[in-house]
Amino acid sequence: MIVIDYKDRRPIYEQIVERFQELILKGVLEADSQLPSVRNLAMELSINPNTIQKAYSELERQGYIYSVMGKGSFIAVTDRLIKKKKEEILDAASQLVKLAKEYGVTKDEFTRVIIEGFKEEYDD
Amino acid sequence: MIVIDYKDRRPIYEQIVERFQELILKGVLEADSQLPSVRNLAMELSINPNTIQKAYSELERQGYIYSVMGKGSFIAVTDRLIKKKKEEILDAASQLVKLAKEYGVTKDEFTRVIIEGFKEEYDD
Amino acid sequence: MIVIDYKDRRPIYEQIVERFQELILKGVLEADSQLPSVRNLAMELSINPNTIQKAYSELERQGYIYSVMGKGSFIAVTDRLIKKKKEEILDAASQLVKLAKEYGVTKDEFTRVIIEGFKEEYDD
Amino acid sequence: MIVIDYKDRRPIYEQIVERFQELILKGVLEADSQLPSVRNLAMELSINPNTIQKAYSELERQGYIYSVMGKGSFIAVTDRLIKKKKEEILDAASQLVKLAKEYGVTKDEFTRVIIEGFKEEYDD
DNA sequence: GTGGTCTAGACCACA
DNA sequence: GTGGTCTAGACCACA
Numbered sequence: 001m002i003v004i005d006y007k008d009r010r011p012i013y014e015q016i017v018e019r020f021q022e023l024i025l026k027g028v029l030e031a032d033s034q035l036p037s038v039r040n041l042a043m044e045l046s047i048n049p050n051t052i053q054k055a056y057s058e059l060e061r062q063g064y065i066y067s068v069m070g071k072g073s074f075i076a077v078t079d080r081l082i083k084k085k086k087e088e089i090l091d092a093a094s095q096l097v098k099l100a101k102e103y104g105v106t107k108d109e110f111t112r113v114i115i116e117g118f119k120e121e122y123d124d
Numbered sequence: 125m126i127v128i129d130y131k132d133r134r135p136i137y138e139q140i141v142e143r144f145q146e147l148i149l150k151g152v153l154e155a156d157s158q159l160p161s162v163r164n165l166a167m168e169l170s171i172n173p174n175t176i177q178k179a180y181s182e183l184e185r186q187g188y189i190y191s192v193m194g195k196g197s198f199i200a201v202t203d204r205l206i207k208k209k210k211e212e213i214l215d216a217a218s219q220l221v222k223l224a225k226e227y228g229v230t231k232d233e234f235t236r237v238i239i240e241g242f243k244e245e246y247d248d
Numbered sequence: 249m250i251v252i253d254y255k256d257r258r259p260i261y262e263q264i265v266e267r268f269q270e271l272i273l274k275g276v277l278e279a280d281s282q283l284p285s286v287r288n289l290a291m292e293l294s295i296n297p298n299t300i301q302k303a304y305s306e307l308e309r310q311g312y313i314y315s316v317m318g319k320g321s322f323i324a325v326t327d328r329l330i331k332k333k334k335e336e337i338l339d340a341a342s343q344l345v346k347l348a349k350e351y352g353v354t355k356d357e358f359t360r361v362i363i364e365g366f367k368e369e370y371d372d
Numbered sequence: 373m374i375v376i377d378y379k380d381r382r383p384i385y386e387q388i389v390e391r392f393q394e395l396i397l398k399g400v401l402e403a404d405s406q407l408p409s410v411r412n413l414a415m416e417l418s419i420n421p422n423t424i425q426k427a428y429s430e431l432e433r434q435g436y437i438y439s440v441m442g443k444g445s446f447i448a449v450t451d452r453l454i455k456k457k458k459e460e461i462l463d464a465a466s467q468l469v470k471l472a473k474e475y476g477v478t479k480d481e482f483t484r485v486i487i488e489g490f491k492e493e494y495d496d
Numbered sequence: 497g498t499g500g501t502c503t504a505g506a507c508c509a510c511a
Numbered sequence: 512g513t514g515g516t517c518t519a520g521a522c523c524a525c526a
Contacts, residue, residue, distance in 0.1 A: 068510095340468055341486060409499080
């Protein structure tokens with residue numbers, strides 16, 4: 001479920017954070033279900049527990065999971081997070097249009113790419 | 125022309141690279157015109173010359189500038205770079221659509237943002 | 249009567265202690281009435297008995313309950329505890345004023361909040 | 373300037389965070405002035421650099437400082453933070469009033485403590 | 497030199 | 512067992 005890419009320039013803990021965000025936002029991991037323990041995931045990925053700990057702390061800070069001392073870490077409710085993610089995507093789109101205009105990409109060129117992208121329905 | 129934002133978390137050399145890319149692609153700096161010397165720009169920005177050197181090396185590697193031993197660094201011809209930049213923007217748009225679909229952003233929501241973005245003609 | 253909030257970052261035993269303090273101080277639990285046994289409460293809350301034991305020990309240490317060997321745990325007389333609680337609240341108020349002054353909160357701003365708070369008579 | 377209290381139950385990194393927050397909010401440390409380096413402060417306090425690093429990361433996350441790779445850590449602008457701190461204090465006051473009412477502390481008892489607190493003008 | 501990441505391993509409170 | 516904190520020490524990119 002989690003794969004570390006050592007060629008990736010991003011730090012390991014960040015890769016773990018992003019992978020869990022994805023699994024959580026897409027509903028692969030259900031609300032209140034338990035994550036692997038810090039130690040177990042560390043063993044499984046052959047990574048230091050401190051690095052996992054750092055990833056989990058960040059996920060908790062961002063509201064993706066909650067940790068209970070002595071019990072474990074659990075998936076948080078995600079409605080709010082999914083909504084936030086959608087807003088981020090639309091913001092990114094808005095920024096990209098701004099950039100496109102600055103470099104002379106026409107509205108036609110741009111919208112063609114968008115429309116084609118939405119046509120391909122089943123690619124994931 | 126170049127402003128370093130120390131609160132920006134990106135490294136300084138990267139900020140310089142991006143700023144020059146922008147100035148070159150938008151035609152502010154003309155082809156074959158000379159860039160400030162490493163030393164001068166370092167002095168002007170109160171920055172370590174190593175940092176400027178790194179930025180210039182990166183710009184040369186990307187084809188934005190060329191160096192002439194003993195003479196200095198000069199702006200490269202930019203037609204090819206502008207075309208490449210446009211392609212990058214369209215690729216980014218394509219990737220963003222893919223992401224949008226994965227998180228359930230509808231075609232309507234997405235295109236509305238695009239269309240509105242292109243309406244605001246004169247904001248830069 | 250007792251509800252554990254696993255998303256609360258405080259330890260479970262502490263949540264239980266505070267909840268009983270509240271129930272006792274507010275007179276919901278009467279003096280000399282018996283508390284549920286460690287085992288029963290543990291079962292009811294689906295919680296480790298050690299955790300309940302720790303909470304009861306803490307409540308006994310603070311004088312909220314007393315244990316009779318072989319019989320169980322009972323609510324202590326509360327007059328003294330209520331008085332102590334009031335003093336704690338007034339001490340906290342005093343500390344807060346000190347802090348307010350340090351950070352430039354004016355007497356007016358502060359007292360306005362207090363007065364408004366006392367106006368809302370029936371909100372619990 | 374920074375003193376660690378080993379009898380304090382709070383973690384070391386948290387003590388450091390709170391102490392810096394105080395020094396920054398009270399204006400003892402000016403905007404854009406440099407903090408001691410992670411290594412130096414670690415040496416000075418006889419503490420592991422990782423612990424200082426954790427404190428600085430938290431301060432940066434909260435907007436109290438900003439870190440520049442290769443240069444150091446610096447105090448951020450604090451206007452917004454001071455305002456936020458004041459709001460926190462007033463919120464705490466509001467919560468305390470709520471508690472006071474629940475336990476039968478009268479408005480008179482409460483306001484007397486407040487007024488007396490504001491009288492003592494020069495106690496810090 | 498400076499911050500940032502990571503490993504290895506210990507100890508703690510809590511459940 | 513579980514998360515959280517901390518030490519000791521290494522290595523990296525950046526300035």
